[in-house]
Amino acid sequence: MPETPAAASAAEELTAPPIAPVQVSPWSSLLAMMRWSLASIGAMLPLIVVVQAALAAGIVIGFGFLIPDITPESALFLSSGAPTILLLTVGLVIVPQGVARARASGALDYQRALPVSRPLLLLVDLVVWSLIALPGLVIGLLVAWLRYDLSFSFDWPLLVLVPMLVTTMATAVGFAIAVTLPAMLAQLVSQVLVFFVLLFSPITFPASQLPEWFQTVHRFLPIQPAAELLRAGIASADFTAQGRDLVVLSLWTAVGLLISTRALVRRG
């Protein structure tokens, strides 16, 4: 006697094999999470890229107004520092504000409950914000070249590696701020950091203009090493970086990654 469809379906259910756990390659997870992250920035994405580029150009042109009769040396110093400001602003300001919002809305916990490796959430932010920040770096240099008729001497290995390291450091530290401090405080700290990076850090002016004690502070912060490394990549004929800069920057990157990863993995 032929089996009815209902009976066949019931038999199938009775013998249904157990459902397997999720098996996804990290690469597929990364791509899916990046698609999600980019979509959540959404319509703002082109605007953010444009604003970043405008900020880069603005620093090069605007800071130039502060210096009357700017010399080619000063122009080169200023222009080779602008990309550092840009990368630090993205990582230390925009990233923590976004993460603080995600924490407050429950979006971060939603993603932490997904069957993906939690450090991947940090990696997604690193990649996405690097992609957003890099066009600004190029535009900043282009504007400097047009405005001051500068010629750069690129050190390509440094120019490729240092922006990645600076973005990683800034994003990791920014992420660490956002996952460690209460949301309101994280937003406040990120606002303060904008001023600190723009006005009180030897990026667009030499460290020798700061009081001696403040120079010492900056020797242990990651901002000056980031600026000097990137400067050496952009104008290698005029500036050199020291190994110590790389060590300090790498240490801050490691600490930022460690705190962020621990906060993502840790259970409350």
Place this chain on the structure above:
Amino acid sequence: MDDDVLRITGLRRCFGRVVANDDISLGVRSGEVLGLLGHNGAGKTTLVSQVVGLLKPDAGHLRVAGVDAVRDPAAARRHVALQPQSQTPIDGLTPRAAIEISGRLRGLSSRDARAAATALAEELDLGPWLDRRALPEGGGLSGGIRRLTGFAMAVAAPTPLLILDEPTNDIDASRRRLLWDAVRRRGDLGSGVLLVTHNVSEAERIVDELVVLDRGRVVAQGSPARLRGTQDSDLRLELQLPPRGEDPSDLDPALPVRRRVRTGRRTLLIVDAASADVAVAWAASQHAQDRIDGFSLAPATLEDAYLALTARPDTADSDDTADPADHKGPADEQLVRTAPIREESDHA
């Protein structure tokens, strides 16, 4: 063979001096829909957060599909899909893209993820919104469609353990029905489903087992029929009391009541169908004497039993004995206290 996809034993979690989960034990088998009921603050979401590795238990054991979720939460999470109580973060995405991404994250190929989005849109009647983008601050899609999308994301791919935390919030009546059917279907296809809900009456249709939490403790567990603790023919006589009025059913020995629960100005009386005419005549006479503002008679529901189980023990009258539920272990004491057959409680 142990076919539990979730086994919780002696789970305890505190926040400071507040005990959010106190010695909770329960299990969900493959193919079973377990309803987890409880008032706000009963400890339901705390429990769920421990299963998915957002919170760490202070004591107890958690096994998800055989994996020790306390020691290896990352491995356990690969067996779980969660729809959280809060809205799923889909701003910037269309429901179609959100379901596809979720499917990809749960191991579907691009093609299967696309097919899953189409099939779920059909199943949940999401079609008209499938390609409409969710915008920040609640724009683009209504709360109900966002909630349905969150559900669809959780079920985009088959999963051993599906956890749904208040999945029907904000959803209109017709789609709620589709959603309940979809939940039942996931159970029938082999997932173990842990369903956290306030919606006792609707959940009753689709759950196999129920666990009632009250202030962090399991106060009852069993099938809906056992938990209801009444015959299918039992009726509920609801009395609306006047402001500051006495409950006239309180002292009337002639009234054949199986269970009584008072909530504010309402008293719910469970009566045998055979005694319905006596009960209605009594209520009509009370109404005629202005002792009650009104009354209604309807079939007894699980919700009545649930209200009895979660009534405040400090005001409960525990002079009666029978117990509607299959209660277990350390929850017994509280269950007897909170769910006697003639129970009275004055909680507002």
